[in-house]
Amino acid sequence: MTVLEVPGDSPFGTSNLPYGVFSTADAGPRVGVRLGEWVIDLSRALGEECFAHPSLNAFLAQGRARWAEVRGRLAELVTGEVPDDAVVGLGAARMHLPFEVADYVDFYASQSHATNLGRLLRPDSVPLLPNWKHLPVGYHGRSGTVVVSGTGVVRPCGQLGPTGGPGPDFGPSRRLDIEAEVGFVVGVGSEPGSRITPAEFADHVFGVVLVNDWSARDLQSWEGAPLGPFLGKSFATSISPWVVPLAALEAARIDTPAQVPEPLPYLRGGGRWGLDIELSVAWNGDVVSRPPFREMYWSPAQMLAHLTVNGARTRTGDLFASGTVSGPTRDQYGSFMELSWGGSEPVTVGGRPRTFLEDGDEVVISATAPGGDGRRIGLGEVRGRVAAAR
Amino acid sequence: MTVLEVPGDSPFGTSNLPYGVFSTADAGPRVGVRLGEWVIDLSRALGEECFAHPSLNAFLAQGRARWAEVRGRLAELVTGEVPDDAVVGLGAARMHLPFEVADYVDFYASQSHATNLGRLLRPDSVPLLPNWKHLPVGYHGRSGTVVVSGTGVVRPCGQLGPTGGPGPDFGPSRRLDIEAEVGFVVGVGSEPGSRITPAEFADHVFGVVLVNDWSARDLQSWEGAPLGPFLGKSFATSISPWVVPLAALEAARIDTPAQVPEPLPYLRGGGRWGLDIELSVAWNGDVVSRPPFREMYWSPAQMLAHLTVNGARTRTGDLFASGTVSGPTRDQYGSFMELSWGGSEPVTVGGRPRTFLEDGDEVVISATAPGGDGRRIGLGEVRGRVAAAR
Numbered sequence: 001m002t003v004l005e006v007p008g009d010s011p012f013g014t015s016n017l018p019y020g021v022f023s024t025a026d027a028g029p030r031v032g033v034r035l036g037e038w039v040i041d042l043s044r045a046l047g048e049e050c051f052a053h054p055s056l057n058a059f060l061a062q063g064r065a066r067w068a069e070v071r072g073r074l075a076e077l078v079t080g081e082v083p084d085d086a087v088v089g090l091g092a093a094r095m096h097l098p099f100e101v102a103d104y105v106d107f108y109a110s111q112s113h114a115t116n117l118g119r120l121l122r123p124d125s126v127p128l129l130p131n132w133k134h135l136p137v138g139y140h141g142r143s144g145t146v147v148v149s150g151t152g153v154v155r156p157c158g159q160l161g162p163t164g165g166p167g168p169d170f171g172p173s174r175r176l177d178i179e180a181e182v183g184f185v186v187g188v189g190s191e192p193g194s195r196i197t198p199a200e201f202a203d204h205v206f207g208v209v210l211v212n213d214w215s216a217r218d219l220q221s222w223e224g225a226p227l228g229p230f231l232g233k234s235f236a237t238s239i240s241p242w243v244v245p246l247a248a249l250e251a252a253r254i255d256t257p258a259q260v261p262e263p264l265p266y267l268r269g270g271g272r273w274g275l276d277i278e279l280s281v282a283w284n285g286d287v288v289s290r291p292p293f294r295e296m297y298w299s300p301a302q303m304l305a306h307l308t309v310n311g312a313r314t315r316t317g318d319l320f321a322s323g324t325v326s327g328p329t330r331d332q333y334g335s336f337m338e339l340s341w342g343g344s345e346p347v348t349v350g351g352r353p354r355t356f357l358e359d360g361d362e363v364v365i366s367a368t369a370p371g372g373d374g375r376r377i378g379l380g381e382v383r384g385r386v387a388a389a390r
Numbered sequence: 391m392t393v394l395e396v397p398g399d400s401p402f403g404t405s406n407l408p409y410g411v412f413s414t415a416d417a418g419p420r421v422g423v424r425l426g427e428w429v430i431d432l433s434r435a436l437g438e439e440c441f442a443h444p445s446l447n448a449f450l451a452q453g454r455a456r457w458a459e460v461r462g463r464l465a466e467l468v469t470g471e472v473p474d475d476a477v478v479g480l481g482a483a484r485m486h487l488p489f490e491v492a493d494y495v496d497f498y499a500s501q502s503h504a505t506n507l508g509r510l511l512r513p514d515s516v517p518l519l520p521n522w523k524h525l526p527v528g529y530h531g532r533s534g535t536v537v538v539s540g541t542g543v544v545r546p547c548g549q550l551g552p553t554g555g556p557g558p559d560f561g562p563s564r565r566l567d568i569e570a571e572v573g574f575v576v577g578v579g580s581e582p583g584s585r586i587t588p589a590e591f592a593d594h595v596f597g598v599v600l601v602n603d604w605s606a607r608d609l610q611s612w613e614g615a616p617l618g619p620f621l622g623k624s625f626a627t628s629i630s631p632w633v634v635p636l637a638a639l640e641a642a643r644i645d646t647p648a649q650v651p652e653p654l655p656y657l658r659g660g661g662r663w664g665l666d667i668e669l670s671v672a673w674n675g676d677v678v679s680r681p682p683f684r685e686m687y688w689s690p691a692q693m694l695a696h697l698t699v700n701g702a703r704t705r706t707g708d709l710f711a712s713g714t715v716s717g718p719t720r721d722q723y724g725s726f727m728e729l730s731w732g733g734s735e736p737v738t739v740g741g742r743p744r745t746f747l748e749d750g751d752e753v754v755i756s757a758t759a760p761g762g763d764g765r766r767i768g769l770g771e772v773r774g775r776v777a778a779a780r
Contacts, residue, residue: 103534108617121616129615134558135549139617140530140624144493144705145582154583156700159525159654168524170654192535192626193544193780219700225519226511227498227529228618231700234530236582264549264560310546310609310621311780315534390583390701 001081006036011378014078015371017071018207018242018380019056022093029054029096032088034242034380035078039093044086045077046070056099056243060187060206061316067187067206071247095241097148098209099185102317104146104237105307106181106213107138109298111257113326113334120342121221133261136298136306138320141213142234146319149240149382153214155359155389156235161222172389173216175343176357179324180281180291180334180365181211182379184300185243186318193311198270201301202246204314210240210279210365210382211321217337217356239319240365240382248377252276252369256299263302266309273301275369277379279325281334282364283349291325291334293367359388391471396426401768404468405761407461408597408632408770409446412483419444419486422478424632424770425468429483434476435467436460446489446633450577450596451706457577457596461637485631487538488599489575492707494536494627495697496571496603497528499688501647503716503724510732511611523651526688526696528710531603532624536709539630539772543604545749545779546625551612562779563606565733566747569714570671570681570724570755571601572769574690575633576708583701588660591691592636594704600630600669600755600772601711607727607746629709630755632770639767642666642759646689653692656699663691665759667769669715671724672754673739681715681724683757749778 006013012034022039023029031051032039042051050058059070108114111128114137118127131137155176160169187206190196196204213233220232256274277293298306303320324334333339336356339347346353357363362385371377396403402424412429413419421441422429432441440448449460498504501518504527508517521527545566550559577596580586586594603623610622646664667683688696693710714724723729726746729737736743747753752775761767 103532105620118616130552131549131558131612131615135613137613137617137620139620140532142493142530142702143533144708145702147582154701158700159521162520167651168521168654170656192537216700222521223525223527224616224618225521226508226614226618227527228614228616230495230527230529231696231702234697234702235700261557264558266560306621307624310548310606310625311544312532312535312621312624318534 002084002087003081004035004038004078004087009375010036011368011376012036013375014075016244016248016377017074018244020098020241020243021054021056021096023096024088024092031056031059032093033074037090039088039090040082041086041088045082046073054096057317060099060185063188064203067245068247071245095148098241098243100317101143101146101319102315104141104143105138105320106141106323107136107298107303107320108323109136109296109303110324110326111297112295112328113324113338116326116333116338120337134263136303139228141237145234146237146239149238151238151384152387153236153384154387156216156219156231157389158216158219158231159222160218168222173218174356175217176386177215177217177336178363179213179215180279181213181321181324182277182293183209183211183239183319183321185209186314187316189315189318190308190313192313195311196304196308198267198301198305201270201273201304205246205300205304207243207245208249208379209243210367210379212238212363212365212382212384213321214238238382238384240380242380244379248371249275249369251372254294257295257297259297267302267305270301273299277367277369279334279365279367284362286349288339288347288349289331289333291332292327293325295327296322296325357386359386361386392474392477393471394425394428394468394477399765400426401758401766402426404465406634406638406767407464408634409488410631410633411445411486411488413486414478414482421446421449422483423464427480429478429480430472431476431478435472436463444486447707450489450575453578454593457635458637461635485538487536488631488633490707491533491536491709492705494531494533495528495710496531496713497526497688497693497710498713499526499686499693500714500716501687502685502718503714503728506716506723506728510727524653526693529618531627535624536627536629539628541628541774542777543626543774544777546606546609546621547779548606548609548621549612550608558612563608564746565607566776567605567607567726568753569603569605570669571603571711571714572667572683573599573601573629573709573711575599576704577706579705579708580698580703582703585701586694586698588657588691588695591660591663591694595636595690595694597633597635598639598769599633600757600769602628602753602755602772602774603711604628628772628774630770630772634769638761639665639759641762644684647685647687649687657692657695660691663689667757667759669755669757674751676739678729678737678739679721679723681722682717683715685717686712686715747776749776751776
């Protein structure tokens, strides 16, 4: 047995305990919990078969009471002794996609981001469209290309739109971008024809990941009317390997900004589900932005209520992301499109002026949140490096 | 042993042999093949475990050579004798969703439909947007709400857009519509970063289903800018229970209409994958339209080439639909939005003037195609009845 001592200021201390799926040289993917610089092998530590799976889905489907029970047992375990064979050093663990993604939805819930994109993409009209303050605008993305942090991202090819000739150009994207987002993982789904109210949010959503919604702006702007983003997004969406349970984010809960006009009744109530998560975007090691999730206009509880108001069922493994997290000031913008103002105002990275992504660039989005006791918990990071187009 | 004699003019004769998943009073869901008014239980007829599954996915993943081998064995079986315990009357078979849907994509490949919708929804601008003749416009839909024919469709609630007051109305959709489409089922997926050329279409796509892409036009028009359809579509998408293999559609292959301007190289070649499928839309028993798939501007091989040109991987069970099939004349329009010209020119159904769907309405989309020898094969039907909003 081993006592795992974690420094009091660790972002992965005993009040966090996020779940992931890891493998080691001697054993395949299974569920683990991160504590400090260790991974605790849950099937060995708790002796339960549902943690021997290569995804969290079986555990996610068990529901809120069970999530609380396991969290309680973990809290006892990590303040006592852990079986030796259940402890793996973080460096020996290879992380995998933590859950099988069912449906993936991406929202557009930052007023600053929606306003900035409106200014950049539709300069002749009002930046924020009439629907935006009445509903969390969103669309479905491609589940099959959600990948775990560390997976290389191949620069996508496609139609770039006309740039002088009569038809569109074709080739590797020249305006490859990131979007720093927070994603929410559905544990317990809902039946066809039923709705999830904001008050039922924590009965259905298990936890939170960080998301990089890689975006090829040239593909996106040419293809996107009238049915929205498609190939400009569908090549890759990266998520962080550690799913932080909502239970670890109690101290991060805040009110959303004031919502005026008042939303329709189905979007009201349910308690405070704004979250005081501080993101950080590092571009080749230089932190270029610190997007504040607390500025998001729509809460994730409102997003889920909206997603299901038409009776659409949800399933274990559904992922919905917030959309780009951008705050009101430039050093808080969550995409390079906004940071470089459409490519017209370069930012300095590694001493050079930069606009969009070059081959070899690496982006790391990380985040922390209040964890209680004045400490901060970590949401880990989502990392990706751009590989040349094939 | 039983000899199954099928009339020569049956749309489900020996040249069709579509696959589905059925259950009976005494046994759970498993794979069957339709012949005339029978279902042949494949795990019993062929003695193979992969057909004992409650979905086609295991068989789909086995690839084109295997699909051909099984089709060859079936052709022998149905012209000879079938084991008694492998024969089920169609009336005793309950049909299920034939495959687990991975990602669902919906295209917009009919020029008449795109032009009609452009005229109706954007009357002040050019109906066909500049990108439309350069790429098959599409978007991702919700996989989790794809349901099998016969499943009731609950009228969705949602934001209907402002109709006089300062904010949007809320309630059951008042403009519930159908879209008659053809869907394509991916058997063998593709790796991340790779493309599927039009010439590789039949190596990846197993077969065809009929699709009713139920659409709440009032939700859709209010929510849809700038990210496209979301709740206006995500409540339900119905598909036919029988997947007709591409191998049964050889005689239906035709050229697409002339494509001017010539598409980019990645969308060229691969042989003729236009399909001469004749759809029929019955509204409470009255046939109101006969949409011709042969008029579709983009072929399904071009749709798949486009879907993967950015390197997006595909998976077994991916479904991509054509978008509404509408021909150039009104009796060929594949949605009620078009048939009733936005609700302004009612059509006669059951002797009454009608525009959008009322509670209790039933819509049946069926189709046939040339099957060789001057005969026609059936694609079956996708049926759905509207239930009142909850």
